[in-house]
Amino acid sequence: MPADAWDPESHLRHPRLTAVRLATPPAPDRDRFPFNIPALQGLHEIGLPGPVTFFAGENGSGKSTLLEALAIATDLPAVGRADASTDDSLVSQRRLAGLLRTVWRRRAHRGFFLRAEDFFGFVHRLQRDRAEMEARIEQVEREYEGRSELAKRLAMGPAAASLGAMEATYGRNLDANSHGESFLRLFRGRFVPEGLYLLDEPEAALSAQSQLGFVAMMREMVAEGGQFIIATHSPVLMAVPGATIYNFDESPLREVAYDALEGVQLVKAFLQAPERYMRHLWREGGDAGDSAR
Numbered sequence: 001m002p003a004d005a006w007d008p009e010s011h012l013r014h015p016r017l018t019a020v021r022l023a024t025p026p027a028p029d030r031d032r033f034p035f036n037i038p039a040l041q042g043l044h045e046i047g048l049p050g051p052v053t054f055f056a057g058e059n060g061s062g063k064s065t066l067l068e069a070l071a072i073a074t075d076l077p078a079v080g081r082a083d084a085s086t087d088d089s090l091v092s093q094r095r096l097a098g099l100l101r102t103v104w105r106r107r108a109h110r111g112f113f114l115r116a117e118d119f120f121g122f123v124h125r126l127q128r129d130r131a132e133m134e135a136r137i138e139q140v141e142r143e144y145e146g147r148s149e150l151a152k153r154l155a156m157g158p159a160a161a162s163l164g165a166m167e168a169t170y171g172r173n174l175d176a177n178s179h180g181e182s183f184l185r186l187f188r189g190r191f192v193p194e195g196l197y198l199l200d201e202p203e204a205a206l207s208a209q210s211q212l213g214f215v216a217m218m219r220e221m222v223a224e225g226g227q228f229i230i231a232t233h234s235p236v237l238m239a240v241p242g243a244t245i246y247n248f249d250e251s252p253l254r255e256v257a258y259d260a261l262e263g264v265q266l267v268k269a270f271l272q273a274p275e276r277y278m279r280h281l282w283r284e285g286g287d288a289g290d291s292a293r
């Protein structure tokens with residue numbers, strides 16, 4: 001069993017990024033996106049006391065915006081898309097990043113920023129690159145028929161090497177896995193100890209069972225000095241013991257206990273009596289029934 005991330009012996013490694021400070025925006029900007037997001041109003045500092053921090057809150061509460069700005073401020077590469085510092089769609093987030101000050105115990109240069117929704121595009125691009133490399137290898141096989149192995153190998157060189165590197169990093173046929181499987185595999189492939197990982201809704205492709213698998217994986221990574229900041233709606237992920245949870249439904253955002261999160265309470269209450277909710281939402285003879293007639 002690896003050393004416990006929260007035990008006194010490993011505390012020196014955690015967290016590497018200890019806080020994010022937000023300077024007051026200039027007056028003309030205050031009423032404009034992204035500075036007008038309620039969760040950011042009057043916000044001066046977000047403490048990151050442990051290796052795992054969650055951003056929770058309703059749709060549109062500003063979790064992704066802050067995470068994207070943080071990806072720019074920490075200069076981490078984005079998996080599956082243009083880097084946050086050059087992505088044209090993130091102009092506002094760059095302005096927000098300009099007001100962020102990151103406070104490090106030890107600067108992390110490793111890690112990445114990953115939005116689950118981008119990840120699916122990433123898998124498709126891998127699939128395409130792989131198909132191109134395989135086609136190139138086949139072409140060389142045909143063109144060099146009857147010639148020496150050495151000549152073939154030299155001609156295949158770059159394509160074979162890229163395919164080999166891709167397989168070493170992501171495993172064979174990453175694209176042949178389901179979204180959830182390939183996500184977990186990618187994470188294992190790209191994880192490096194002592195990295196900082198900014199994740200936006202990693203649960204998107206994961207079943208409840210796989211989310212538990214992801215928690216177990218995070219646990220191992222935390223023991224190797226990994227730090228996570230995760231925007232999520234998942235009551236499974238947010239239950240990680242000792243994690244700090246910020247509620248973006250407050251203005252400014254505030255730390256919240258797991259059991260006090262509205263999203264968690266709603267899921268609990270719903271699972272105890274789904275029919276009670278459905279009686280209101282899906283009434284027989286109600287709108288749904290009317291339009292079906």
Ligand SMILES: Nc1ncnc2c1ncn2[C@@H]1O[C@H](COP(=O)(O)OP(=O)(O)OP(=O)(O)O)[C@@H](O)[C@H]1O
Binds near residue numbers: 033037063066248
């Ligand atoms: N470029 C933009 N210009 C103006 N408003 C924007 C822009 N991008 C996002 N918004 C708005 O900012 C708010 C915060 O969006 P954000 O995507 O950060 O929310 P979120 O908490 O991640 O939501 P979700 O849980 O649905 O992912 C939303 O109301 C959104 O419509």
Ligand SMILES: [Mg+2]
Binds near residue numbers: 063064065200231
């Ligand atoms: Mg979001």
